[in-house]
Amino acid sequence: MLRFEGVDLHYGSFRALSGVTLHAEPGELVVLLGANGAGKTSIFMAASGIQRPSAGRIRLGEREIAGHRPAEIVAAGLVHCPEGRKLFPMMSVRKNLTLGAYVHRRDKAGIQRSLDEVFSLFPILEVKQHDPAGSLSGGQQQMVAIGRAMLGRPKVLLLDEPSLGLAPLVVKQVFEVIERINRQGTTVLLAEQNAYSALAIAHRAYVIERGRIALEGDRESLLNNEAVRAAYIGA
Ligand SMILES: Nc1ncnc2c1ncn2[C@@H]1O[C@H](COP(=O)(O)OP(=O)(O)OP(=O)(O)O)[C@@H](O)[C@H]1O
Ligand SMILES: [Mg+2]
Secondary structure (H helix, E strand, O other): OEEEEEEEEEEOOEEEEEEEEEEEOOOOEEEEEOOOOOOHHHHHHHHOOOOOOOEEEEEEOOEEOOOOOHHHHHHOOEEEEOOOOOOOOOOEHHHHHHHOOHHHOOOHHHHHHHHHHHHHHOHHHHHOOOOEHHHOOHHHHHHHHHHHHHHOOOOEEEEEOOOOOOOHHHHHHHHHHHHHHHHOOOEEEEEEOOHHHHHHHOOEEEEEEOOEEEEEEEHHHHHOOHHHHHHHHOO
16 A cells, blocks of 8 residues: 655755665554654655655656655545644634645535544544644644645554553553554555554554664564664563
């Protein structure tokens, strides 16, 4: 479904990604683990067309997407829910959500269907749909960010640190919804530092260190890996 082959990414002369090769198959939930600055966000920036890789290939299904325009990549089915949520705080929850449907903006009935789906995943957002997004709690704002991505109708959804800054109970709710979105058929790539919770819902995971894939494996093998436990789970 999504495949990186030998992807390098530079910021000026700084090499943030070196030969990244990874894949997510249809219906998979794949986790990217890595410390601050490891390169998780850079992988998503390359996939969603915000940064152009300096080498390598990125395929979405049969299409080569490396260096293509972000809107074109969204229309092809890959949607990126960014780190830090990036909502418009003064705009209503509903308006923030529908911004995610920009590439489908002429399909009013489809937008309403997607909104109904998001409201069934996050009932509180239906209640608060006319409130300014900035008035919501951190967890609810994260729900808006995920909901906005769903309005783009992703086949592949990239979620960048959705648990950041949230209370443990809220993290649990957010992860439950991510699992549900995946079970309903969306392929998910989830970048997280919250390794234990992320691996709990993952099929497979990659560990990123200094812009390289340091380790990959299925959930069980990474949960039981001593180095992963020491570095990311603290057990
Ligand atoms: N726009 C930029 N310009 C220059 N360097 C950057 C830029 N964005 C990221 N970097 C650098 O690239 C490296 C990878 O950063 P990236 O944001 O991809 O890591 P990350 O794994 O997402 O980290 P975090 O967990 O803190 O979000 C870091 O060394 C970072 O400082
Ligand atoms: Mg990041």
